[in-house]
Amino acid sequence: MSDNVIEIRNIIRDFKLGQETVHVLKGIDLDIRRGEYVAIMGPSGSGKSTLMNLLGCLDTPTSGSYLLSGNDVSEMTDDELAEIRNTEIGFVFQTFNLLPRTTALDNVALPMIYAGASKKERVNRASEVLTDVGLDDRMDHKPNQLSGGQRQRVAVGRALVNRPSIILADEPTGNLDSKTGEEIMALFDEIHSKGNTVIMVTHEEDIAAHAKRVIRLRDGIIESDTFN
Numbered sequence: 001m002s003d004n005v006i007e008i009r010n011i012i013r014d015f016k017l018g019q020e021t022v023h024v025l026k027g028i029d030l031d032i033r034r035g036e037y038v039a040i041m042g043p044s045g046s047g048k049s050t051l052m053n054l055l056g057c058l059d060t061p062t063s064g065s066y067l068l069s070g071n072d073v074s075e076m077t078d079d080e081l082a083e084i085r086n087t088e089i090g091f092v093f094q095t096f097n098l099l100p101r102t103t104a105l106d107n108v109a110l111p112m113i114y115a116g117a118s119k120k121e122r123v124n125r126a127s128e129v130l131t132d133v134g135l136d137d138r139m140d141h142k143p144n145q146l147s148g149g150q151r152q153r154v155a156v157g158r159a160l161v162n163r164p165s166i167i168l169a170d171e172p173t174g175n176l177d178s179k180t181g182e183e184i185m186a187l188f189d190e191i192h193s194k195g196n197t198v199i200m201v202t203h204e205e206d207i208a209a210h211a212k213r214v215i216r217l218r219d220g221i222i223e224s225d226t227f228n
Contacts, residue, residue: 002070005166005197006032006055011064013050024050025061026220034165037192038199039208042217048201049170051217055199056089056168057081069165086114090159094171096151098143098158104130104150105139108157115162129157133187149180156187167191169200173207185210 013025024047032038042048053059054066057073066073068084076084085091098107109126117125130139133153143151152172159167169188173181189210192198200211208214209228216223 003033004031004067005034005036005069006030007065007067008054009065011051011054011061011066013047013054013059014062024220025054027064028220028222030215030222032197032199034197035192035195036197036199037210037212038197039211039214040199040201040217041203041205041208041214042223043203046217047220048217052168052170052199052201056091057085082114086111087162088164088166090162090164090167092152092155092159092167092169092172094174096143096148096155096175098151098154100143103140103142104135104146104154104157107143107154108161111158111162125161126157129161130154132160133157147180148176149183152176152180152184153187156184156191160191164196166197166199169198171202172200173202173204181207 008028008030011025011028015022015024040048040051054061105126108129109122112122130136133156135150135153138146138150173184185207188198202208213227215225
């Protein structure tokens with residue numbers, strides 16, 4: 001079995017805007033090994049968020065192949081894709097994407113509902129994860145009662161709750177001040193040290209420095225791929 005958790009070959013992604021076709025990704029080849037810590041960088045419009053959406057099975061390529069843990073993503077049904085998104089991949093977004101009227105515990109437990117876990121399993125696992133991310137005293141708080149850093153910790157907890165092998169983070173510190181951002185990055189370093197594959201999109205060099213490998217995109221192609 002391949003060591004690669006992700007193998008993409010000649011991925012092209014075009015978007016139609018009226019009469020025009022915009023070529024966002026122009027034939028990307030990329031292998032990411034299980035347990036790697038990768039930052040994807042590039043200027044606005046370089047295609048990094050589009051690539052992240054494809055890696056996370058939130059979008060499908062115009063052409064090219066994508067193998068995730070050896071499975072061909074292009075042949076999966078919508079239900080199979082939804083299951084992969086829920087169990088294999090944990091997402092962390094810049095804007096947290098938490099349910100505003102719901103406690104930290106219930107926000108974290110949410111993916112387990114889709115996975116069919118019992119209420120007892122959900123409460124136990126969500127409590128365990130919130131403790132891991134340093135929020136054991138904030139479980140009953142709603143997002144508006146939490147700081148930005150605490151909200152992002154809840155989002156990280158939600159991403160981890162189903163024990164996914166891959167964590168995808170899109171500008172995870174984009175809405176945080178630098179001190180809080182560093183605390184969140186320390187959390188990602190810890191997650192990686194426990195064996196997760198971590199892939200993050202960032203435009204900040206100091207955030208990318210946490211990764212062991214930096215892939216830079218420009219105009220829809222990989223400009224450089226270096227190891228820190």
